[in-house]
Amino acid sequence: xxxxxxxxxxxxxxxxxxxxxxxxxxxxxxxxxxxxxxxxxxxxxxxxxxxxxxxxxxxxxxxxxxxxxxxxxxxxxxxxxxxxxxxxxxxxxxxxxxxxxxxxxxxxxxxxxxxxxxxxxxxxxxxxxxxxxxxxxxxxxxxxxxxxxxxxxxxxxxxxxxxxxxxxxxxxxxxxxxxxxxxxxxxxxxxxxxxxxxxxxxxxxxxxxxxxxxxxxxxxxxxxxxxxxxxxxxxxxxxxxxxxxxxxxxxxxxxxxxxxxxxxxxxxxxxxxxxxxxxxxxxxxxxxxxxxxxxxxxxxxxxxxxxxxxxxxxxxxxxxxxxxxxxxxxxxxxxxxxxxxxxxxxxxxxxxxxxxxxxxxxxxxxxxxxxxxxxxxxxxxxxxxxxxxxxxxxxxxxxxxxxxxxxxxxxxxxxxxxxxxxxxxxxxxxxxxxxxxxxxxxxxxxxxxxxxxxxxxxxxxxxxxxxxxxxxxxxxxxxxxx
Amino acid sequence: xxxxxxxxxxxxxxxxxxxxxxxxxxxxxxxxxxxxxxxxxxxxxxxxxxxxxxxxxxxxxxxxxxxxxxxxxxxxxxxxxxxxxxxxxxxxxxxxxxxxxxxxxxxxxxxxxxxxxxxxxxxxxxxxxxxxxxxxxxxxxxxxxxxxxxxxxxxxxxxxxxxxxxxxxxxxxxxxxxxxxxxxxxxxxxxxxxxxxxxxxxxxxxxxxxxxxxxxxxxxxxxxxxxxxxxxxxxxxxxxxxxxxxxxxxxxxxxxxxxxxxxxxxxxxxxxxxxxxxxxxxxxxxxxxxxxxxxxxxxxxxxxxxxxxxxxxxxxxxxxxxxxxxxxxxxxxxxxxxxxxxxxxxxxxxxxxxxxxxxxxxxxxxxxxxxxxxxxxxxxxxxxxxxxxxxxxxxxxxxxxxxxxxxxxxxxxxxxxxxxxxxxxxxxxxxxxxxxxxxxxxxxxxxxxxxxxxxxxxxxxxxxxxxxxxxxxxxxxxxxxxxxxxxx
Numbered sequence: 002x003x004x005x006x007x008x009x010x011x012x013x014x015x016x017x018x019x020x021x022x023x024x025x026x027x028x029x030x031x032x033x034x035x036x037x038x039x040x041x042x043x044x045x046x047x048x049x050x051x052x053x054x055x056x057x058x059x060x061x062x063x064x065x066x067x068x069x070x071x072x073x074x075x076x077x078x079x080x081x082x083x084x085x086x087x088x089x090x091x092x093x094x095x096x097x098x099x100x101x102x103x104x105x106x107x108x109x110x111x112x113x114x115x116x117x118x119x120x121x122x123x124x125x126x127x128x129x130x131x132x133x134x135x136x137x138x139x140x141x142x143x144x145x146x147x148x149x150x151x152x153x154x155x156x157x158x159x160x161x162x163x164x165x166x167x168x169x170x171x172x173x174x175x176x177x178x179x180x181x182x183x184x185x186x187x188x189x190x191x192x193x194x195x196x197x198x199x200x201x202x203x204x205x206x207x208x209x210x211x212x213x214x215x216x217x218x219x220x221x222x223x224x225x226x227x228x229x230x231x232x233x234x235x236x237x238x239x240x241x242x243x244x245x246x247x248x249x250x251x252x253x254x255x256x257x258x259x260x261x262x263x264x265x266x267x268x269x270x271x272x273x274x275x276x277x278x279x280x281x282x283x284x285x286x287x288x289x290x291x292x293x294x295x296x297x298x299x300x301x302x303x304x305x306x307x308x309x310x311x312x313x314x315x316x317x318x319x320x321x322x323x324x325x326x327x328x329x330x331x332x333x334x335x336x337x338x339x340x341x342x343x344x345x346x347x348x349x350x351x352x353x354x355x356x357x358x359x360x361x362x363x364x365x366x367x368x369x370x371x372x373x374x375x376x377x378x379x380x381x382x383x384x385x386x387x388x389x390x391x392x393x394x395x396x397x398x399x400x401x402x403x404x405x406x407x408x409x410x411x412x413x414x415x416x417x418x419x420x421x422x423x424x425x426x427x428x429x430x431x432x433x434x435x436x437x438x439x440x441x442x443x444x445x446x447x448x449x450x451x452x453x454x455x456x457x458x459x460x461x462x463x464x465x466x467x468x469x470x471x472x473x474x475x476x477x478x479x480x481x482x483x
Numbered sequence: 484x485x486x487x488x489x490x491x492x493x494x495x496x497x498x499x500x501x502x503x504x505x506x507x508x509x510x511x512x513x514x515x516x517x518x519x520x521x522x523x524x525x526x527x528x529x530x531x532x533x534x535x536x537x538x539x540x541x542x543x544x545x546x547x548x549x550x551x552x553x554x555x556x557x558x559x560x561x562x563x564x565x566x567x568x569x570x571x572x573x574x575x576x577x578x579x580x581x582x583x584x585x586x587x588x589x590x591x592x593x594x595x596x597x598x599x600x601x602x603x604x605x606x607x608x609x610x611x612x613x614x615x616x617x618x619x620x621x622x623x624x625x626x627x628x629x630x631x632x633x634x635x636x637x638x639x640x641x642x643x644x645x646x647x648x649x650x651x652x653x654x655x656x657x658x659x660x661x662x663x664x665x666x667x668x669x670x671x672x673x674x675x676x677x678x679x680x681x682x683x684x685x686x687x688x689x690x691x692x693x694x695x696x697x698x699x700x701x702x703x704x705x706x707x708x709x710x711x712x713x714x715x716x717x718x719x720x721x722x723x724x725x726x727x728x729x730x731x732x733x734x735x736x737x738x739x740x741x742x743x744x745x746x747x748x749x750x751x752x753x754x755x756x757x758x759x760x761x762x763x764x765x766x767x768x769x770x771x772x773x774x775x776x777x778x779x780x781x782x783x784x785x786x787x788x789x790x791x792x793x794x795x796x797x798x799x800x801x802x803x804x805x806x807x808x809x810x811x812x813x814x815x816x817x818x819x820x821x822x823x824x825x826x827x828x829x830x831x832x833x834x835x836x837x838x839x840x841x842x843x844x845x846x847x848x849x850x851x852x853x854x855x856x857x858x859x860x861x862x863x864x865x866x867x868x869x870x871x872x873x874x875x876x877x878x879x880x881x882x883x884x885x886x887x888x889x890x891x892x893x894x895x896x897x898x899x900x901x902x903x904x905x906x907x908x909x910x911x912x913x914x915x916x917x918x919x920x921x922x923x924x925x926x927x928x929x930x931x932x933x934x935x936x937x938x939x940x941x942x943x944x945x946x947x948x949x950x951x952x953x954x955x956x957x958x959x960x961x962x963x964x965x966x967x968x969x970x971x
Contacts, residue, residue: 040588046689047566047568047574047590047687047688048686048687049685049686049721051720051721083807083828085812088813091804145824147813274852276848276852276853276856277851278800278856278860281724282723283724
């Protein structure tokens with residue numbers, strides 16, 4: 002029998018705010034232990050939470066970008082459980098009235114080839130709610146120490162419907178979600194810093210069945226690749242259990258990306274009763290139309306919408322759009338360069354092929370690079386007008402990336418301008434024809450490609466600065482007896 | 484004859500301070516000496532720090548000398564219930580769980596008192612984590628009623644009440660979750676005010692039940708209570724449940740509001756369980772208001788019978804969560820020989836909390852449990868809404884409501900300690916006010932034949948403390964109960 006997988010993801014995304022969710026202490030990563038704390042973060046007697054509006058607004062922004070319904074009223078609940086990384090032994094979260102409901106994430110599945118767009122699909126969301134992050138336990142032999150620096154950082158939980166059908170879809174979902182979060186300035190989504198964390202609910206069922214199988218929750222999927230590998234492994238594990246005549250047990254499993262194996266953490270019977278109830282220290286959040294529309298006005302175009310627009314507006318291929326839209330800064334950069342030179346394809350080629358290679362080699366970001374969109378546009382203009390030839394343009398680009406000078410200045414300094422003196426060109430062409438009587442005979446015998454034999458010597462004589470089109474035209478004129 | 488210094492009113496003392504007849508240091512010394520003289524018998528204090536108080540008094544005198552006196556509270560020692568944070572001082576909630584804990588920060592009310600020039604004084608005893616009505620549930624031992632040392636001062640703010648009644652503080656702050664200011668005020672012959680929920684910041688108040696807790700003053704006169712309220716009230720950005728609004732000069736308003744008022748009497752507050760002497764004293768007070776020209780109207784608060792039940796669901800639910808932070812991990816009592824985190828929690832909490840606190844945590848955990856939430860907590864919240872509606876309906880007809888504060892005068896130590904339900908019923912007249920979020924004040928209205936104080940409760944409209952205080956003072960002006968002092 003064939004089995005299909007049913008996967009739902011719970012993604013935690015740290016919201017990029019300057020201060021914590023319920024106090025003015027700064028958020029941050031890598032500070033000395035327990036320095037980003039105060040009475041509220043540490044849950045000292047008498048401390049009270051005060052809501053950080055920025056965290057709410059960024060969550061609403063995420064919701065609007067994902068097409069969610071924004072609740073006009075949502076509230077805060079306490080999720081009660083004891084754990085040493087939880088300063089109050091309850092987490093302020095949202096239980097039955099989250100900020101955002103519904104919505105979806107558009108994903109792209111792997112295409113038949115790298116340069117061909119894959120199938121697109123919308124994965125529906127259940128909800129997005131906001132909660133506070135917990136601290137971090139560090140274990141040393143027989144001792145465990147708690148660092149509360151992370152505690153109280155705003156954390157969004159984005160819950161998908163069980164609508165994913167494969168590990169590849171889960172991978173595509175996370176990739177798309179991460180891009181959207183970064184586009185919106187909602188989070189940097191650095192998984193190494195714990196800014197994006199993912200748990201997966203995985204079950205299998207006979208292909209085509211509509212009832213859901215028993216689900217297993219996978220935890221500690223610490224990178225997008227681990228999410229894919231962990232889910233793939235879990236699907237294989239469940240299929241093996243079922244094929245061996247066994248039954249899936251509802252449980253939580255811990256995936257180890259190093260070994261590729263998972264271990265049971267706890268079964269359903271050991272599940273917590275969180276005793277949720279409305280937090281009496283906080284007022285409900287009210288979002289009126291004006292606030293929602295103000296936030297909506299600040300939402301950027303989504304990556305896949307931008308990609309479709311680039312394809313139709315600029316007529317550039319998937320190989321370029323897929324690279325350009327992956328980064329919002331890069332796509333803005335491209336649009337500015339394209340606007341300035343009016344040659345999107347050429348600008349896109351320079352950016353995707355040359356600029357990114359250059360930045361990659363220098364391990365630099367777009368902002369660090371010395372080449373600005375206006376310089377790309379100028380370079381495209383110089384090539385397009387015939388002022389420099391492609392070979393010279395490559396040299397100009399390398400110099401531009403090194404020094405940040407304008408392409409015009411580099412062309413002038415290095416004397417790279419195309420040779421446009423017709424008499425000089427004609428002289429080089431005559432010399433080349435005279436030096437190769439055999440090619441001349443071939444050409445006159447009807448072999449058109451023989452003309453290429455003259456071009457090399459001409460270009461050498463021109464030190465690469467002759468326009469290939471002009472060289473070709475001049476040779477033909479001379480060969481025709483002109 | 485004028486009272487000794489430590490029994491004088493804020494008005495008298497601030498006049499004497501302003502005229503330089505006394506210094507803040509002399510006043511502090513008088514209060515410290517009085518505390519040393521009587522607190523061995525009263526045990527109002529968990530601890531006090533004379534050096535700290537004298538240092539603050541010296542600073543007050545220096546401010547005054549430099550022309551920078553901050554108002555009527557300048558130099559006045561204000562007793563602090565040991566659930567209100569004062570930076571650098573112990574904060575224990577009278578619990579072994581917090582023995583040795585020193586607060587690193589000031590509560591908002593502490594900061595405001597200091598900005599008004601007052602001197603936070605001592606750590607006043609209470610029922611552990613403010614859970615109780617007798618101040619017997621304290622890790623440091625019970626507080627005694629200065630009017631009869633064999634009796635309880637009421638609770639949970641029994642230390643705050645006893646200290647002011649015994650002259651160990653001029654005024655004090657307590658907290659009131661179900662009557663914890665008004666009931667001890669009644670039992671100790673004091674004015675005790677629970678402000679409207681949201682009028683006074685809870686930041687820095689150890690939470691018992693967050694949706695019910697309010698900080699308020701104990702005083703020996705309505706005017707003193709008005710002065711303290713004026714200093715501590717007002718919106719606080721650190722407490723999301725505090726409400727924005729203008730804070731009037733409550734003392735000035737007293738003179739301006741002269742009635743007559745329409746006053747409500749609810750039959751639900753005069754039923755079985757009311758001590759006849761208390762009932763008679765309250766009836767005389769009602770008659771007095773009638774003589775003052777007030778219109779006395781019969782009103783009904785039909786959901787009153789559910790108040791105690793609703794209260795013990797909501798308050799315990801909130802406390803079970805609020806007290807979860809006391810786990811031995813970051814601060815407070817930690818069991819010595821725990822094996823692992825779960826064991827550390829269990830043992831630390833078993834050792835650190837007293838029986839009443841444990842009883843309420845267990846109750847609260849139960850009512851929030853999966854499968855019981857709807858039947859208990861959710862239903863209780865709905866009834867709470869109805870209770871509040873009862874009051875708001877009544878306020879269409881009346882300006883305030885008169886009730887007894889406590890069904891009985893002070894009971895003897897141990898009398899109800901073994902019977903939690905009997906103890907819970909001593910708050911039967913005060914609980915509804917917290918559930919409805921209203922202001923309530925208790926003022927002295929007589930004594931039993933045995934010489935025990937009796938309190939009259941006046942329940943006001945939301946954020947109309949100025950009216951409530953004026954109505955209370957209209958009675959106080961014509962009586963001298965509040966001027967009587969216990970023989971100690």
